[in-house]
Amino acid sequence: MSKAVKAPQVDAEIADIQTPAPLEFTSDKGASRSTWIAAILLVAIVAWMGSGFIFPSENTDTTITREEPKPVAVAVSTSHAKTVTQFYRAEGQALPDRDTKMRAETSGDIAEVLVSKGQDVEAGAVIARFDPTNNDADANRANEELARAQREFDNAEALLERGVSTKDRVAQARASLAAAQASVISIEQNAKSLTITAPFAGRIETLDLDEGEFVSTGSEVGRIVDITPLTVAIQVPQQSLTRLAVGLPAQVRFITGEERVGTVSFVGTSAASETRTFLAEITVENQDGAVPAGISAEVTIPTGETNAHFLSPSIVSLNTEGTLGVKTVNAQNVVEFHKIEIVKAQIDGIWVTGLPDAADVITIGQGYVNEAEIVAPSAEVVGQ
Incomplete structure (x- = not known):
């Protein structure tokens, strides 16, 4: 009877041994430490993230503002207009005042030749005679x-x-x-x-005659040239024609270095179809015959006076349209662009028109500013 009761008890003990029980550290004091640390950290993070709502900062404006750009600093120089003489300059060629071919008026044999080539003769002088x-x-x-x-x-x-x-x-x-x-x-x-004579005073430039030679009527026998005075011919473009007039004085410098004073004696009224230029002539005295015909000459003609500013070429610039001009600053420190025209050029500068009588010209920094832009001009002003 005692054996029947003991068997079930043994089976239960065996089952308890085979089923593993969960580990519990109820007896360890540090078992819950990690749980508390994680909880504290969680509370701290939540408190920090919510601090912006609970304790808002005094400055809540987060708008980003940009400072206005400062005006560009430039240097200006006050320029005053002065009266200058305008000149028209052109390259030309010295021509004889008269240049004529001599021809035989009859036929026959040449009996005698009285002059030689290169000889100066008076008007009416006998050149040659027929038999x-x-x-x-x-x-x-x-x-x-x-x-x-x-x-x-x-x-x-x-x-x-x-x-x-x-x-x-x-x-x-x-x-x-x-x-x-x-x-x-x-x-x-x-x-x-029967007598061949000089039509005017001049120099025998060519002479194709020999004694005993037969000459027919109308044959060219020579050429006579008068270079006293000389005539300097220039070509004037149509836009400059109104600046010239008969009677204006002219300074003529020949390629030989000789300089003479002349007078405008002719201004054409019909343009050449090929070049659209007008012929103008300047008469230059040459009584000594020192200046030969055919050489190049530079002509300078004063054409009047105008008010102009003397500027350095370095301050001249171009606008967006490619117009030549100068930048100035007005009373409101605003940049203005003035179209200019060069009336006279010198080694140390140029004379230009197109500016007011007095202007604050930008001398440094003109390449960094545009028209209608506000600038900061230099306090130092250098007068022209």
Whole structure:
């Protein structure tokens, strides 16, 4: 009986041994320490994140503000306009005042040549003579014919007065006489053509004549040139034509270094179709003949006076449209752009128009500012 009761108890003890029990550290004092630490940290983080709502900061404005850019600092110089003389300059060529080809007015053999090439001659000077033999024979024949015609005319009139001649015969005799007179005059003119003379005073530039040479009527025998005075020809563009007028003085510098004073003697009124320029001529005295024709010359003509500013070329700039101009500062420190025109150039600067009589010109910093921009001009102002 005791064995039947003990068996179930043994089985229960065996089952308890086979089923593992969970570990418990109820007896360890540090078992709950990690739990408390995690809880404290959690509370601290939540408190820190919520502190912005519970304790808002005094400055709650988070808007980002930008400072306005400061005006660009520039240096300015006050410039005052002055009266300057305007000049028109051009390159030209010295031409002879007169240049003529000499031609034979009759045919025949050259009997003598009285001048040589390069010789200076006066107006009317004899250059050469033809052989007058043929002309002398023609003159004798014409004179005899004239005498005969005169006698027949006289006889016809005498007979008409006595009534033994008719008016028709008198008229016929008169016509014969007129023809004989015309023949004599023609031969006399031919006699004058036997002498080749200078049409004006000048220098024999070319001479193609030899004694005994046969020359036909109209043949070119030489060329005579007058370089006293000289004529300097220049080409004037159409936009500058109104600046020139006849009578203006001109300074002429030749390529040889010779300088002369001349006068504008001609201004054209019809432009060349190829270049659209007008011819202008300056007369230069050259009585000594020291300046030859054909050389280059530089002409300077004063064309009037104007008010202009003297500036350094370094302060000239271009606007966005490519216009040449100068930047200035007005009373409100605003940049203004003035279109300019160069009226005179010197080694140390240029004279320009287009600015007011007094202007604060930007001398340093003009490349960093634009028109209508506010700037900070330098307090130091240097007068021109």
